[in-house]
Amino acid sequence: xxxxxxxxxxxxxxxxxxxxxPVSRARQLDNQQLVETCRISDLSLWTEARYTRHPSQADGFxxxxxxxxxxxxxxxGTWIPNPQAGRQKxxxxxxxxxx
Amino acid sequence: xxxxxxMLDFALVGLWRQxxxxxxxxxxxxxxxxxLASVLMMTGALKHEAALVLAGAPELKVQKVSAGRHDWVPxxxxxxxxxxxxxxxxxxxxxxxxxxxPSGATFTLMGLDQLPLTGTQLLHGHGYAADVPWACVIGQxxxxxxxxxxxxxxxxxxxxxxxxxLRVTDVFSGASALLTHDFVVLPIDAWRRVFQVPxxxxxxxxxxxxxxxxxxxxxxxxxxxxxxxxxxxxQSILQTYSAVFDWRGSLVMLALSGALAAFGxxxxxxxxGLGAEERRNLGILKAVGWNVSDVLRLKVWExxxxxxxxxxxxxxxxxxxxxxxxxHVLAPLLKGWSVLFPEFQLQPHGELFQVLxxxxxxxxxxxxVTLVPAWTAAVxxxxxxxxx
Numbered sequence: 001x002x003x004x005x006x007x008x009x010x011x012x013x014x015x016x017x018x019x020x021x022p023v024s025r026a027r028q029l030d031n032q033q034l035v036e037t038c039r040i041s042d043l044s045l046w047t048e049a050r051y052t053r054h055p056s057q058a059d060g061f062x063x064x065x066x067x068x069x070x071x072x073x074x075x076x077g078t079w080i081p082n083p084q085a086g087r088q089k090x091x092x093x094x095x096x097x098x099x
Numbered sequence: 100x101x102x103x104x105x106m107l108d109f110a111l112v113g114l115w116r117q118x119x120x121x122x123x124x125x126x127x128x129x130x131x132x133x134x135l136a137s138v139l140m141m142t143g144a145l146k147h148e149a150a151l152v153l154a155g156a157p158e159l160k161v162q163k164v165s166a167g168r169h170d171w172v173p174x175x176x177x178x179x180x181x182x183x184x185x186x187x188x189x190x191x192x193x194x195x196x197x198x199x200x201p202s203g204a205t206f207t208l209m210g211l212d213q214l215p216l217t218g219t220q221l222l223h224g225h226g227y228a229a230d231v232p233w234a235c236v237i238g239q240x241x242x243x244x245x246x247x248x249x250x251x252x253x254x255x256x257x258x259x260x261x262x263x264x265l266r267v268t269d270v271f272s273g274a275s276a277l278l279t280h281d282f283v284v285l286p287i288d289a290w291r292r293v294f295q296v297p298x299x300x301x302x303x304x305x306x307x308x309x310x311x312x313x314x315x316x317x318x319x320x321x322x323x324x325x326x327x328x329x330x331x332x333x334q335s336i337l338q339t340y341s342a343v344f345d346w347r348g349s350l351v352m353l354a355l356s357g358a359l360a361a362f363g364x365x366x367x368x369x370x371x372g373l374g375a376e377e378r379r380n381l382g383i384l385k386a387v388g389w390n391v392s393d394v395l396r397l398k399v400w401e402x403x404x405x406x407x408x409x410x411x412x413x414x415x416x417x418x419x420x421x422x423x424x425x426x427h428v429l430a431p432l433l434k435g436w437s438v439l440f441p442e443f444q445l446q447p448h449g450e451l452f453q454v455l456x457x458x459x460x461x462x463x464x465x466x467x468v469t470l471v472p473a474w475t476a477a478v479x480x481x482x483x484x485x486x487x
Contacts, residue, residue, distance in 0.1 A: 003404070006411035010418065017422050017447050024446060027274045030221050032155040034275055038211060039157050039192055039305040041336055043149055044238065044280040047205050047439050050196060053281070055343055056336035057160065057169075057303070 103400075110400035113380070124366070125409045131362045132413025132461055133420070134355055137429055139453040140421045142348035147448035149340040152278060153333070157190070157305035158314050160331040161321060171300035176325055180306055183320050185313040191301030193290050197255060197283070202244035204438040208255075208283045210290030221275045223249070233289055235265040240280035240439035242270045253283065258295040265289070276441035351432050367468055381473070391478055398473035402466040410462050414454055422447055 034040065046052035114121050161180065163172040177189045193210030214222075214236060222236070237247060247253055253265040271279040291298065306321075308314050318330045352359075381394055389397075420426060422445055430440075 003407050003411060006408070006415055010411060010415050013415070013418050013422075014447065014450055017418070024444070026220065028151055031152045031275055031278060034221055034278055035152055036155040037214065038209065038284070039190055040278055041153070041156055041160055041305075041331075043152075043277050043340070044207065044240070044282065044439075044441060045277070047207075047240075047281050053196070053205070053207065056331060056339045057162065 106396055107400050107404070110397055110404055113397075114401055114405060121405055125405060125412070127362060127365060128406070128409035128461070128465070129412040129416070131359060132410050132457055133416045134358075135352075135460065136414050136417035136453065136457050137420055137426065138348050138351045138355075139456060140417055140447065140450060141426050141429055141445070142344045143449050143453055144421065144445035144447060146341050146344045148277065148443075148445060149344070150337055153336060153340070156333050156336060158308040158311070158333050159306040159318060159321070160192075160336075161304040161306060161325075161328050162331070163303075163327055164329050165327065171296065172303055172328070174299055174301060176328065177301075177304050179324055180304065180321055183317060183324065185308060185310060185317045185320075187307035187309045189307070190305045192303050192305050193287050193296075194302050195290075195294050195296075197293075199245070199255075202438065204240070204244050204281065206241055206283050207281050208285065208290060208293065210287035211284050212287050214284060221272050221279075222269045223272055231266060231268060233263060233265050233285070234268045235283050235285040235289075236269045236271065237267055237284075238271045238279040238282035239273055239276050240441060241283055242267075244439060255283075255293055257293045263289070263293055273442070277443045280441035281439045347432070351429065354432075366465055391474070395470060395473055398469050399466060402469035403462075406462045406465045410458060413461075414457065418447070418450075421445060 041056055042054045044053070161172065161176065163170045163176070172191070174191055177191055180186055181189045195208050197206045197208045198204075199206055235253065237253065241247065241253070245253060247267050247270070249267055249269055251267045253267055254262050255265060257263050265283065265285060271282065285293075290296070306317070308317050314332060314334075318332065321328065321330055384394060384397075420428060425442060426445075
């Protein structure tokens with residue numbers, strides 16, 4: 001019974017979320033128009049370095065520059081904490097809104 | 100007695116008899132499936148989203164390379180490329196990075212004289228006003244990090260040391276966060292003054308090639324005509340994103356490989372080590388006339404019931420996590436060191452295939468390992484089993 005309920009719930013969720021409703025379709029079309037208008041080449045996912053902000057445009061051919069897919073610039077980065085961690089120990093107002 | 104439904108009923112009663120032991124297995128099993136499925140679903144959806152929105156990007160980007168580094172491209176290069184057969188329009192692109200000390204974030208400053216996004220829901224208000232001196236439109240991440248709203252001032256320090264007050268005329272909506280989160284779009288003249296860029300150069304060139312089959316030929320001609328440039332095709336951009344998400348997904352898998360190995364050992368131990376009570380039960384079943392194949396069928400039903408319940412729980416939780424709760428468990432791994440990281444809604448893509456991979460990696464091996472000890476016990480003399 002439990003397994004049947006789970007199968008029904010999963011099927012329902014996949015159909016509901018997989019169906020491209022008009023709102024998400026409109027969002028995709030808007031974003032495509034934005035890419036065409038601004039001739040955008042990359043997603044603004046990772047802003048920490050130029051080869052992560054624009055992976056497709058990065059000068060991966062430069063000496064000592066990691067490839068676009070590299071997760072970090074130096075191997076030591078695996079052990080050194082994020083420099084932002086210390087900065088954010090104070091008051092975090094990043095999500096606050098002005099009145 | 101030995102119809103499949105009765106056999107299933109018997110198997111479920113057997114599982115319930117040791118509910119704490121099997122409950123723990125179910126919990127650990129479902130957690131492993133949850134992590135595996137979450138990684139696959141998230142990377143699959145991100146790859147699909149990237150391919151979808153970047154499908155409209157120009158076919159080629161041309162960068163000038165000087166002494167092995169990216170350099171400003173002369174606008175004369177645009178004319179040279181436009182004269183090639185097969186090339187449609189060539190647009191110079193003006194963009195650069197600006198580190199903003201108060202927020203600790205790096206913004207992408209883009210120079211554009213027009214932002215014709217009429218008919219879209221991407222801008223909140225009156226949009227981009229190029230006739231307003233020092234007007235700019237900012238992304239949601241910039242607005243949140245600097246607490247900015249339309250008509251506020253965003254001061255940026257130029258390359259000449261002067262402070263330029265940019266007036267925010269609009270903010271991109273969250274629907275475009277995946278593309279514009281760190282954007283500051285401003286008129287080209289203002290952009291040049293901030294970065295002190297001479298008027299005869301641009302950051303790079305975007306090249307439209309109307310006939311897709313001519314992209315390789317146009318690339319070759321550009322490289323022959325202009326040996327100091329490098330050409331990036333839209334195809335390679337999409338491939339880069341595919342590789343990036345596969346890489347990040349693989350990194351998560353690598354980090355979790357220890358946990359996966361631990362689960363493998365745990366599952367093998369649970370599935371293969373028959374307890375004294377289970378051995379006694381098998382002995383009784385053999386004594387009352389069950390043959391080897393009946394015992395094996397019972398064990399398959401037991402393994403399948405437990406495995407399917409854990410698998411479905413894990414996949415269901417992963418789906419809700421990635422597509423309804425923003426993938427918050429995996430977000431820190433995906434985020435890296437980004438100060439500005441957009442929140443976005445993902446659409447499932449290729450989920451059936453991903454679920455099938457997880458099924459093959461979890462359910463099938465688990466059911467198989469349960470068969471070995473059951474077979475060993477089933478072929479042993481019932482009297483000997485019960486005496487043990």
